[in-house]
Amino acid sequence: xxxxxxxxxxxxxxxxxxxxxxxxxxxxxxxxxxxxxxxxxxxxxxxxxxxxxxxxxxxxxxxxxxxxxxxxxxxxxxxxxxxxxxxxxxxxxxxxxxxxxxxxxxxxxxxxxxxxxxxxxxxxxxxxxxxxxxxxxxxxxxxxxxxxxxxxxxxxxxxxxxxxxxxxxxxxxxxxxxxxxxxxxxxxxxxxxxxxxxxxxxxxxxxxxxxxxxxxxxxxxxxxxxxxxxxxxxxxxxxxxxxxxxxxxxxxxxxxxxxxxxxxxxxxxxxxxxxxxxxxxxx
Amino acid sequence: xxxxxxxxxxxxxxxxxxxxxxxxxxxxxxxxxxxxxxxxxxxxxxxxxxxxxxxxxxxxxxxxxxxxxxxxxxxxxxxxxxxxxxxxxxxxxxxxxxxxxxxxxxxxxxxxxxxxxxxxxxxxxxxxxxxxxxxxxxxxxxxxxxxxxxxxxxxxxxxxxxxxxxxxxxxxxxxxxxxxxxxxxxxxxxxxxxxxxxxxxxxx
Numbered sequence: 001x002x003x004x005x006x007x008x009x010x011x012x013x014x015x016x017x018x019x020x021x022x023x024x025x026x027x028x029x030x031x032x033x034x035x036x037x038x039x040x041x042x043x044x045x046x047x048x049x050x051x052x053x054x055x056x057x058x059x060x061x062x063x064x065x066x067x068x069x070x071x072x073x074x075x076x077x078x079x080x081x082x083x084x085x086x087x088x089x090x091x092x093x094x095x096x097x098x099x100x101x102x103x104x105x106x107x108x109x110x111x112x113x114x115x116x117x118x119x120x121x122x123x124x125x126x127x128x129x130x131x132x133x134x135x136x137x138x139x140x141x142x143x144x145x146x147x148x149x150x151x152x153x154x155x156x157x158x159x160x161x162x163x164x165x166x167x168x169x170x171x172x173x174x175x176x177x178x179x180x181x182x183x184x185x186x187x188x189x190x191x192x193x194x195x196x197x198x199x200x201x202x203x204x205x206x207x208x209x210x211x212x213x214x215x216x217x218x219x220x221x222x223x224x225x226x227x228x229x230x231x232x233x234x235x236x237x238x239x240x241x242x243x244x245x246x247x248x249x250x251x252x253x254x255x256x257x258x259x260x261x262x263x264x265x266x267x268x269x270x271x272x273x274x275x276x277x278x279x280x281x282x283x
Numbered sequence: 284x285x286x287x288x289x290x291x292x293x294x295x296x297x298x299x300x301x302x303x304x305x306x307x308x309x310x311x312x313x314x315x316x317x318x319x320x321x322x323x324x325x326x327x328x329x330x331x332x333x334x335x336x337x338x339x340x341x342x343x344x345x346x347x348x349x350x351x352x353x354x355x356x357x358x359x360x361x362x363x364x365x366x367x368x369x370x371x372x373x374x375x376x377x378x379x380x381x382x383x384x385x386x387x388x389x390x391x392x393x394x395x396x397x398x399x400x401x402x403x404x405x406x407x408x409x410x411x412x413x414x415x416x417x418x419x420x421x422x423x424x425x426x427x428x429x430x431x432x433x434x435x436x437x438x439x440x441x442x443x444x445x446x447x448x449x450x451x452x453x454x455x456x457x458x459x460x461x462x463x464x465x466x467x468x469x470x471x472x473x474x475x476x477x478x479x480x481x482x483x484x485x486x487x
Contacts, residue, residue, distance in 0.1 A: 072420045073482035075444055105420055105482040141347070141446065146383040147481050149347045149446040220477050245307045245418055246438060246475050 033063040034142045038134070038154035039115075039170045044161035045132050048124035051164075052174060053089075053156070054115045055079065055138055064111045065140045067097035069218045071107035071225045075141040075149075077116060082135040086123025089136075093117045095180035096259050096266030099214055099227065102145055106225035108216055115177040126160045133157050182257045182268035189271035191254035193243070198223055200254060200271050202237040208260035208267075215239055216257045221246045223254075250275035307418045308426065310474045314434040315416040319375065319406040322391035327373065327404055329432065336370040336465055338458055339426040340402070341377060341419045343384030344394050346481035347446040349422050353398045355448040358423070358440075361459055362401035370462060372402040377414030379486025384422070385409065411485040421480030427461045427471070436461040438476035 034057050041052040055077070057065055066074040081089040094116070097108035126132060139151040187204030200215075210232040217223050224242035231238045239256075254271045308314060314337075318328040329337065340358070343349055352358040362372045378385040386394060391405045408414055417426060417437075427436035441454035461471045 073478075073480055075446070075479070102482055103485045103487060105485075107482070139445075139447075143481075145482075145484060146345065147347055246477050248475065 032142070032150050033060045033144070033148060034058065034065060034140065034150065036138055036140070036150070036152050036154065038136055038138075038156045039173065040156060040158055040167055041117075041170055041174045042164035043167045044159045044164035045120075045122045045126065046162065046164050047122055047126040047128065047160060049122055049164075050119045051122055051158075052117050053120050053134065053136075054117045054170070054174065054177065055092075055136070055154070056113065056115050056173060057110060057140070058113045059111050059142065062111075062144045063142050064098075064100055064107070064109045064144075065114075065142050066107065066109040067216070067218070068092070068094050069108055069216065069220060070141075071100075071109075072105045074107050074109065074143060074147070077138065077140040079116075079118065080137045080139075081120075082137075083120065084123065084126070084132050084134075086125060087132070087134075088121040090119040090121070093119070093177075093181060094218070095177055096182050096257050096264065097216055099216075104226075106227070107143075108225070113173075114180075115173045117174065117177045122160070128160050128162050130160050131157050132160055180264070180266065182266040185258070185267035185269045187267075187269055189256070189269045190274065191271040192274040192276070193250060194240075196243050198241045198243050198254070200228075200239040200241070200256060202239070202258070202269060202271075203235055205235055207232070207235065207237050208258065208265070210237060212262075213237070213258065213260045215241075215259070217255055218257070219251055219255055220244075221248050222251055308416070308434050308437055310434055310437065312434060313432050314426070314428040317413045317416055319408055319413055321404040321406050322386075322388040322395070324388060325404070327406060329428070332371045333432055334430050336365075336430055336462060337428040338365055338370055338372045338462070339417065339428070340372065340374045341414065341422050341424040341483060342374045342405075343376065343378055343422040343481060343484060344386065344398075345384040346422045348480035349384075351446050351448050351451075352423060352440060353400070355451055357448075357451055357456070359399055359401050361456065364459065365462055366401060366403055368462065368466065374400065374402040374405045375408050375413060375419070376405070377408040377411045377419060378484040379411060380409055382484035382486065384484060409486070411483070411487075414483050414485065419483050421478040422483060423480055424478045424483070425458050427458060427465070429465055435465060435471045436474055437478075439478045439480075442476065444477070444479035 037056045045051050066076045068076045100107040134156045137153050141149050187202045189202045191200040210230040213230050215228050221244050224244050229240040254273050256269050258267045423440045425440050429435045441456045443450040443454040464471050
């Protein structure tokens with residue numbers, strides 16, 4: 001514990017000695033392995049409308065943070081907002097995750113640069129011409145193989161106005177985050193328990209190829225984290241997952257995020273879940 | 284039909300392969316037998332402790348989740364209370380040589396002294412065999428085995444996945460809960476919970 005307490009103290013000393021503000025920020029970033037900032041999609045907040053804000057996580061090479069379901073280990077990034085009266089932040093609109101593996105332990109999350117978008121309802125009675133101060137405490141766990149918890153309080157002041165225009169500095173990031181959102185697929189699907197596995201069958205005319213396909217669920221204690229076995233049969237994709245060792249009860253539906261292609265395209269699909277195994281799949 | 288058959292066969296084969304990698308310990312079934320050497324070179328077999336409740340705790344001293352529970356004293360308190368009540372508490376380190384948190388016997392003893400740990404023994408599992416046998420994925424990752432050698436709890440140490448000691452007061456501590464229930468002849472009310480923590484630093 002003493003050693004842990006000492007490290008921030010050393011950091012502060014190092015930071016105080018560094019020659020410029022820029023160097024200070026760079027030093028903090030190196031120590032944290034991820035640079036975190038708060039941005040807005042638009043230049044102003046419009047009363048009664050939804051504004052999109054976002055947390056940018058810029059990871060050092062080989063380091064990653066986590067999706068809402070972190071996988072076998074890790075922790076999802078968490079946000080705690082302090083907003084003016086009448087403002088309300090929604091949940092993170094999680095971009096589709098990447099898969100990381102360390103031996104047999106699998107994790108879901110983000111490397112490189114990622115934007116976690118958050119919708120914020122602007123108070124209907126916010127006064128145009130005033131400034132609104134938006135504060136978020138972000139907590140994350142950043143891991144390579146070893147893990148380091150981090151937190152930061154991020155602040156942004158934006159004018160309240162009757163109309164807003166896109167902030168050119170952030171539009172590319174928000175466009176990227178939109179492209180990384182799972183899009184609802186028009187496939188039909190069902191899922192069932194099959195011994196110690198969970199099988200999902202997807203039907204559709206625009207299914208992605210089985211090769212290179214991966215699938216995830218944000219639901220905890222349903223699927224094990226190893227990649228699914230995937231096979232294609234015409235307009236049908238068969239996905240077979242190991243059942244979570246911590247499977248508690250069959251969910252009403254299996255919510256899948258199916259990721260394929262380069263650049264990755266993510267689709268979401270809800271499969272009604274049958275707790276009884278299919279007769280045809282019994283050995 | 285053939286393609287479907289091939290898929291199911293492949294899935295069956297693959298599930299056998301993964302079973303060989305990570306055996307899964309099962310609640311209500313006999314816990315896998317194992318034997319490991321502790322930080323003082325003394326062997327401990329699970330079979331030695333028949334007739335006693337055994338708690339297994341996966342450990343990596345440098346993991347922030349482990350530090351949460353040792354830094355706050357939560358782990359030591361649970362160890363002290365469990366052993367005072369007659370249980371055997373075995374801390375296991377499955378970190379491979381050279382990985383984060385890997386300790387030799389002397390290192391483990393220094394760690395125990397530094398944090399004031401109160402376990403029965405600190406077992407070294409550098410080849411990860413016992414970790415795989417139990418399907419230990421995280422540090423911490425907890426298991427409770429009853430007096431008859433049957434697995435009664437596996438999963439996270441408590442109900443709030445975080446690295447913040449501030450969360451301890453609000454969290455349900457699953458091991459003391461399971462031990463109290465076993466002591467009064469009750470069924471363990473929460474036999475599994477999602478484990479949370481750092482990944483166990485297996486080799487290979």
